[in-house]
Amino acid sequence: MPTPAQPRTGTLIVGNCQAGVQIASTLRELGDTEPITLVGEEPHAPYQRPPLSKAFLKGEATADSLAFRTHDFYREHDIELVTRERIVTITRDETGGVAVAESGRTFPFARLALATGAVPRTIPFEGSELEGVSYLRTATEATVLEQQLHQATNVVVVGGGFIGLEVAAGARAAGKYVTVLEAAPRLIGRAVCEQTSEFYLQAHRRRGTRVVLNAKVVRFTGEHDRVTGVELGDGTVVPAEVVLIGVGVIPRTELAGQLGLQVDNGIVVDTHALASDGLTVAAGDCANMPNPSIADFGQGRLRLESVQNAVEQAKVAAATLLGQAAEHKTVPWFWSDQADLKLQIAGLSGEHDQVVLRGDPDSEKFSLLYYRDGILIAADCVNSPLDFMAVRNALHKGQSVPAALAADSSVPLKKSVTDVLLPVPSPAA
Numbered sequence: 001m002p003t004p005a006q007p008r009t010g011t012l013i014v015g016n017c018q019a020g021v022q023i024a025s026t027l028r029e030l031g032d033t034e035p036i037t038l039v040g041e042e043p044h045a046p047y048q049r050p051p052l053s054k055a056f057l058k059g060e061a062t063a064d065s066l067a068f069r070t071h072d073f074y075r076e077h078d079i080e081l082v083t084r085e086r087i088v089t090i091t092r093d094e095t096g097g098v099a100v101a102e103s104g105r106t107f108p109f110a111r112l113a114l115a116t117g118a119v120p121r122t123i124p125f126e127g128s129e130l131e132g133v134s135y136l137r138t139a140t141e142a143t144v145l146e147q148q149l150h151q152a153t154n155v156v157v158v159g160g161g162f163i164g165l166e167v168a169a170g171a172r173a174a175g176k177y178v179t180v181l182e183a184a185p186r187l188i189g190r191a192v193c194e195q196t197s198e199f200y201l202q203a204h205r206r207r208g209t210r211v212v213l214n215a216k217v218v219r220f221t222g223e224h225d226r227v228t229g230v231e232l233g234d235g236t237v238v239p240a241e242v243v244l245i246g247v248g249v250i251p252r253t254e255l256a257g258q259l260g261l262q263v264d265n266g267i268v269v270d271t272h273a274l275a276s277d278g279l280t281v282a283a284g285d286c287a288n289m290p291n292p293s294i295a296d297f298g299q300g301r302l303r304l305e306s307v308q309n310a311v312e313q314a315k316v317a318a319a320t321l322l323g324q325a326a327e328h329k330t331v332p333w334f335w336s337d338q339a340d341l342k343l344q345i346a347g348l349s350g351e352h353d354q355v356v357l358r359g360d361p362d363s364e365k366f367s368l369l370y371y372r373d374g375i376l377i378a379a380d381c382v383n384s385p386l387d388f389m390a391v392r393n394a395l396h397k398g399q400s401v402p403a404a405l406a407a408d409s410s411v412p413l414k415k416s417v418t419d420v421l422l423p424v425p426s427p428a429a
């Protein structure tokens with residue numbers, strides 16, 4: 001418990017990555033002069049994760065070069081940055097509380113923010129412990145993976161989601177024999193429609209990556225504690241010196257659970273990033289928040305895993321800690337770089353009933369626009385940044401693009417954006 005020498009003042013932010021750093025810097029931008037402590041368990045100063053599956057694996061980045069801020073920034077903004085401390089318990093009441101790290105160090109606080117992120121979902125196959133079998137979330141893991149890839153000839157990626165496909169593309173570009181094993185009937189199935197999945201399937205195959213859909217992984221084979229392959233349900237063994245498992249993440253909610261906060265696929269928060277105790281805020285990959293862009297379609301809330309989501313929620317969380325009114329109301333967006341293909345997604349496509357193709361997938365430059373009841377709700381844009389910007393801006397302003405006009409790629413999409421949903425002219429008119 002805190003001693004008199006450790007008064008419960010200031011804000012403690014647990015988790016010092018995208019959301020945590022943003023909460024700290026927004027608190028200062030909003031004029032907070034109280035102490036801020038930003039605690040994380042990783043050894044590095046806070047850094048960007050997205051390049052870990054991209055530039056980092058090519059040896060073009062390090063944890064240092066990916067740092068969000070210089071050490072001077074934290075000093076100048078009077079933010080106490082603490083690394084290598086894992087918080088294991090937190091107790092609190094209305095006036096504050098204390099967090100205790102594994103090391104025994106205590107962190108008293110008046111206000112508490114949880115930005116604990118997520119960890120890779122693990123799969124308990126026989127052979128998972130073999131050297132060469134890895135997951136990718138941290139710079140430490142990326143460093144090991146980069147070294148292993150360097151020495152490997154055969155690489156297997158288990159999971160055809162964004163991270164798996166980014167690693168596959170990088171390894172293939174580096175001349176490795178790459179096999180992607182996806183359990184589902186299509187790639188990136190949770191995030192995009194069938195057309196986008198099919199495009200990425202063909203695009204990876206064109207670049208020489210072998211992709212197996214409906215794959216059933218049985219176990220990892222090995223010799224002398226090193227992985228040698230991945231055995232499938234039909235008995236075939238795909239050779240591998242490196243196996244990267246990318247099958248999703250699990251939100252880190254242990255501390256929220258200890259505090260008795262409502263947890264349901266993440267820490268349940270309201271649009272102000274406030275958890276169920278009405279005191280603690282949570283933001284980023286660990287938080288499950290109502291999202292206005294899906295509220296009308298009955299789903300109401302969701303947990304997103306993206307930089308933009310972490311940043312926007314963190315800004316709201318900081319304002320809430322200071323008693324200022326702020327609400328999460330932004331349009332979600334996301335990107336993924338696979339080889340020379342830049343996918344940019346605006347909006348949430350889950351509830352669509354129509355998809356309009358704009359451009360030619362064979363040219364590897366096209367967009368798929370998603371509609372619900374004739375209203376634009378999202379787009380997947382491949383090497384089409386102008387379409388992405390047009391859709392993102394339109395969604396932000398509550399505008400749409402008539403579906404019949406969207407397909408004409410000779411007209412810039414932003415010229416077809418409309419406030420009022422005009423009747424679409426028939427070709428004969």
Ligand SMILES: Cc1cc2nc3c(=O)[nH]c(=O)nc-3n(C[C@H](O)[C@H](O)[C@H](O)COP(=O)(O)OP(=O)(O)OC[C@H]3O[C@@H](n4cnc5c(N)ncnc54)[C@H](O)[C@@H]3O)c2cc1C
Pocket residue numbers: 014015016017018019020039040041042048049050051052053085086087088115116117118136137138163252255283284285286304305306307308310333334335336337
């Ligand atoms: C390889 C990779 C590629 C990605 N690519 C993209 C992309 O292209 N585009 C995109 O939008 N998003 C991408 N993402 C997702 C994006 O990085 C995350 O959405 C974002 O990092 C979430 O930030 P966060 O702060 O919520 O969580 P995290 O980044 O997970 O940070 C949480 C931090 O809290 C620490 N922590 C947790 N519990 C404790 C504790 N008890 N004590 C101390 N510290 C603790 C963790 O160690 C971690 O450092 C990618 C992620 C990965 C891993």
